[in-house]
Amino acid sequence: MMKPVRIALDAMGGDHGPEVIIPGAARALERRPDIRFTFFGDATVVQPILDSYAQLAKTSSLVHTDVAIRMDDKPSQALRSGRRTSSMWLTIEAVKKSQADVAVSAGNTGALMAMAKTCLHMMPNIDRPAMAAIWPTIKGRTIVLDVGASIGADAQHLVNLAIMGSAMARIVLAVERPHVGLLNIGSEEIKGIEEVKTASRMLRQNAFPNLDYYGFVEGGDIGKGTVDVVVTEGFAGNIALKTAEGTATQIGQWLREALGRDMFSKIGYLFARKAFAELRAKLDPRNVNGGTFLGLDGIVIKSHGSSDAVGTANAIEIAYNMARHDLLSKIRESLALSHAENLSPPKLLAADKS
């Protein structure tokens, strides 16, 4: 049997806490029996729930703490009140101490990011964290990053995002040299942000071993699956992600309204209900739950605060895969190759039409 994947899980995170997180873990364990969970949270609440999942209780351990970060705590507040003591901190620290391979929390994003930075530190050559989303497309899936961990990015950071996102895509999409696109707003000369143009030149001129640079992509290319990895800074990336989710919700509501409008439509719905179930599954936000923090010296997965057990299990599945396929080593290897041999700033002076 393979070595188990050890997952540290913040049992108190999210809007619903252990009542959905423990069932979510049980669900994930059914799919991946080689997970060993360590839960962090209030034992008086968590233990009774855990007791009703025999297999999970048998294979996991629970570390008690009665400090929990609230969903509306600001990052600075969370660090003041919960450093070294909260379930969120202890979950991350388990990775730091090599007691776990990956940490998962549905706690608030800002606090989780601040704690992860403080506890784990950044990787060499990376100065700020990123969050990567796995975005469903017509062709399959695309990694999009940064979806909101950091605002703004210079060219070097965008290149680092390309490298880290590609390492993740190698795992998620099982392609050796993922196609990488830089998000931009068209190719007319007055358009395009300076940093994005410079990053494009750097990606084109330097032969990065583990990625294949495609060029600029636009917002509409994400859902088309034009490339395997879409790179952008966190402000635009977060707005793209939230806008796409909002559009999916909006169209879903229009569809429901249209199908409820008269008897024929309702009958049609009944006949085609398998088709609608298939569509609903594709639009289910729980299936894309789980943001991966990148750039930190340890793997942390952010589950959505409003997730139920199904969503939690999906975030755990991402955590499992990132740990099982050793995301960190893949990133370190790619970064080392890129920074040692390939980056050649002098070439940047050359005129390039990319």
Next chain:
Amino acid sequence: MMKPVRIALDAMGGDHGPEVIIPGAARALERRPDIRFTFFGDATVVQPILDSYAQLAKTSSLVHTDVAIRMDDKPSQALRSGRRTSSMWLTIEAVKKSQADVAVSAGNTGALMAMAKTCLHMMPNIDRPAMAAIWPTIKGRTIVLDVGASIGADAQHLVNLAIMGSAMARIVLAVERPHVGLLNIGSEEIKGIEEVKTASRMLRQNAFPNLDYYGFVEGGDIGKGTVDVVVTEGFAGNIALKTAEGTATQIGQWLREALGRDMFSKIGYLFARKAFAELRAKLDPRNVNGGTFLGLDGIVIKSHGSSDAVGTANAIEIAYNMARHDLLSKIRESLALSHAENLSPPKLLAADKS
């Protein structure tokens, strides 16, 4: 009868040129008989098409030029080759010379923007143009700007966008004090770009007469119709717009695939075909065709390059409304009120939690 609305139309713009633009104009004229068109383009091509639309031919005029801007001309190229001579330039110049109330072109965005800036100049107190889109939402419609005319924005420009977008919303949505939201990525303290925070304080502290400041909104709020006007800088705004369009296309394709999967689904589709027709109409990109340039001393509407006659007619309908309800005067009035009486920079020093 009301004074007619005089529309200057670039007959050579877009991927299909006069073959869709003239029929589009004919369609628009059926709906709005009080339009008087002036077409600019190659008379040898345009006149024969125009001749097959009796009513349109009778009420419009055609100004010949054999210079046309290509869809792939760069802005600088377009200005060099087409200034004072091209159909695009002459269309804009008709507004400048007060021979038309509004200009419409499906020519390339970069060239159109460059020519409009050169020919019309900016309004007082506005230093760069913006493009506003009318975005369909669950509740109705929302004005989103800037969707790609300018990259980056300081706080004052964001405030100007709020004022100009509100003037447009007063016309499109017929509300006296539109609700305005600033696009941001969440309210945690580590998040939010500095310019957006400052603009938020300025909008909150100054009682602008013609708008009601709501606060920050996120990407998902656009489609919900949370506010009447969503303000952001052009890079993020363009990515949001293109991403939403891409998501709609993606879901449309998923729906078609799902409904074609088996006999029951196909039967269901037949029963519910009115419902699907309703949904299809809501998702039809032609219904949202027409970007409004703001900040210029004249109204210019950009029709999508790939538009057919229906899309062209919709862009003309927007042009009609903006001219009929005197968008420029509304913007000038709001800007004057805001800049003369309301903007009070010293207050910006006060701490504000907005």
